[in-house]
Amino acid sequence: MRKAPLIGVMAVALAGCGMLPPITLPTGEARPSAAGRPSSPATPPPSPSPSPVPTAGVLTIADAKRAAAGWLATYNRTIRNRSWWNDPALIDKLFWDGTRHEAAIDRWAVEEDGDKSKIRKPIRLTGQTYYVPREQTMSDGQWFLLKATYAGQDRAHVLAFWRAEGGEFRLAAKTPLHYGRRMPEPQRDAEGYVTAMPGAIGRIVAQEYMVFWDYDIHEQEGRNGYRLAKDNYSRIAYRTVSKGIYMGYHSHSRPYGFRTTDGGSFHIFSLLNDPKSVTAVLTVGVSMRGNSKVIQETAGDWYS
Numbered sequence: 001m002r003k004a005p006l007i008g009v010m011a012v013a014l015a016g017c018g019m020l021p022p023i024t025l026p027t028g029e030a031r032p033s034a035a036g037r038p039s040s041p042a043t044p045p046p047s048p049s050p051s052p053v054p055t056a057g058v059l060t061i062a063d064a065k066r067a068a069a070g071w072l073a074t075y076n077r078t079i080r081n082r083s084w085w086n087d088p089a090l091i092d093k094l095f096w097d098g099t100r101h102e103a104a105i106d107r108w109a110v111e112e113d114g115d116k117s118k119i120r121k122p123i124r125l126t127g128q129t130y131y132v133p134r135e136q137t138m139s140d141g142q143w144f145l146l147k148a149t150y151a152g153q154d155r156a157h158v159l160a161f162w163r164a165e166g167g168e169f170r171l172a173a174k175t176p177l178h179y180g181r182r183m184p185e186p187q188r189d190a191e192g193y194v195t196a197m198p199g200a201i202g203r204i205v206a207q208e209y210m211v212f213w214d215y216d217i218h219e220q221e222g223r224n225g226y227r228l229a230k231d232n233y234s235r236i237a238y239r240t241v242s243k244g245i246y247m248g249y250h251s252h253s254r255p256y257g258f259r260t261t262d263g264g265s266f267h268i269f270s271l272l273n274d275p276k277s278v279t280a281v282l283t284v285g286v287s288m289r290g291n292s293k294v295i296q297e298t299a300g301d302w303y304s
Helices: 003-015 061-078 088-094 098-112 199-213 215-225 233-242
Strands: 125-131 141-150 156-164 170-176 256-259 265-272 281-288 296-303
Touching: 061 088, 061 125, 061 141, 061 156, 061 170, 088 098, 088 170, 098 170, 098 265, 098 281, 141 256, 170 265, 170 281, 199 233, 199 256, 199 265, 199 281, 233 296
Parallel strands: none
Antiparallel strands: 125 141, 141 156, 156 170, 170 296, 256 265, 265 281, 281 296
């Protein structure tokens, strides 16, 4: 995909106050890099397990709270088994999109490299804030976001939960907020529900990140084309990261996002360096203010 039309489409979409961009992109699939390299689907098959919360109708805030509490209980119970990452059924029960690959990276680090720091610890959350869309923008399932602080840590995290139709909620993305950054305020209705952003706009933003991080074309297209703000953390880190043994990102996960009070948007998604043999997962939370086309990085976590 050429850079120039991508930028033009994003400009039209964001200036249109919610208009869908005039392109059709597949949802939840691996994307080719800007260099045109092939990739394979990054989205795992849906879990056959039944959902404890009905999928029909509106997902309520109370539903989301119960789903998050249930997921945390299952997660904390599952990781007591130090070899849980060798059981595909357990991985599928807990994780979706980019977070599934963290289990594979953990397994490699702990069992082959002997890095005990990669052994997961139980999660305890405080100060939860839920972002539940009144109307889901994806026809094949439901999602919600949760902002909370991990007990013992000094930064809030953003967690995205997704369930396919007939499945359980699983963790689809997670990342801490950058120091000094805050979640943008969402547009909420009288009952506290947020306004979901069209997934196509989130996919355009994710493609901007893929073009930026694709090291072999960065000099030709990234320098003048990407819309990352000058103080964007990925932009600052690029020079250091690209000096090592590094591969460009070949795909991205499904983006989840809501409209903000200033008319802008917030999205969270993950980039995968290679869906077939993932060694790095970059999850970011990004926002755009009002009609601005500049991408602000609110949160980020590079897992490798």
